[in-house]
Each structure stands twice: as structure tokens, then as C-alpha cells.
Amino acid sequence: MSNETEERPSARKVRALSLEEAIDGEAQRVDIEDQKIAIVRIGEIIYAIADMCSHANYSLSEGPVDSEEVTIECWKHGAQFSLCDGNPVSLPATQPVAIFEVETDENDIYILIPESSN
Numbered sequence: 001m002s003n004e005t006e007e008r009p010s011a012r013k014v015r016a017l018s019l020e021e022a023i024d025g026e027a028q029r030v031d032i033e034d035q036k037i038a039i040v041r042i043g044e045i046i047y048a049i050a051d052m053c054s055h056a057n058y059s060l061s062e063g064p065v066d067s068e069e070v071t072i073e074c075w076k077h078g079a080q081f082s083l084c085d086g087n088p089v090s091l092p093a094t095q096p097v098a099i100f101e102v103e104t105d106e107n108d109i110y111i112l113i114p115e116s117s118n
């Protein structure tokens, strides 16, 4: 009845770090293929956000993490981004930064890289 095609985006699951390497309250940069990603651990939760400020090309992983607000701050001009959805929560950035789905097992952290992101 419907000729609608359902397109389900696929993703590659790529190991990023061991859980031991992810330090609580800090960001660590990983390079996965051509993606630069900041991995942030807050307690038992792991977040992954593109390691590039949307205001200018500066690395978010070099900025401080706010564990209570669940944000990371760009060290260059101070914009903060939600680690939950990548949206800016303070100026001067006005555009979001991509986030990535994360999976963990008992030892390792995996990032789901969308196939369309190449």
C-alpha cells in the first residue's frame, strides 16, 4: 500500500579506549578514521562529542569538563556545549557540535560512527 522505503542509518562500532583510560571528569581525544572525537567520562557515563568547537576550529578535548552541568568548555573563547546533545549552552558558539552514540562492555568503550559521516 505504501511505497515508502525505510532507510535505517547504519553505523560502525569502533573501539575507542579502554574504560581504565577514561579518567573521570576529563576529556580525551581519540582519532577514529578521519574523525576527531572527545571522549568524556563522568562517573559511570561515557560521552562522545566531536572534538571541534563550532565557533572556530579549536579542540574541545583541551577544555575543562563540568561534571555537574554535563558540559565541556572550549578553552579558546569559553563556549560550553552539552555533552548530552552537543548544543551550545553559552556564547559565543551558536551552532551544535556532533555527538556520537557510545557503547561499553566490561573493559572497553566503543563509538558508533555513522556510515554517512564519511
Ligand code: FES
Residues within 6 Å of the ligand: 053, 054, 055, 056, 057, 058, 074, 075, 076, 077, 078, 079, 091, 092, 093
Ligand atoms: S573557538 Fe570555541 S568558543 Fe571560540
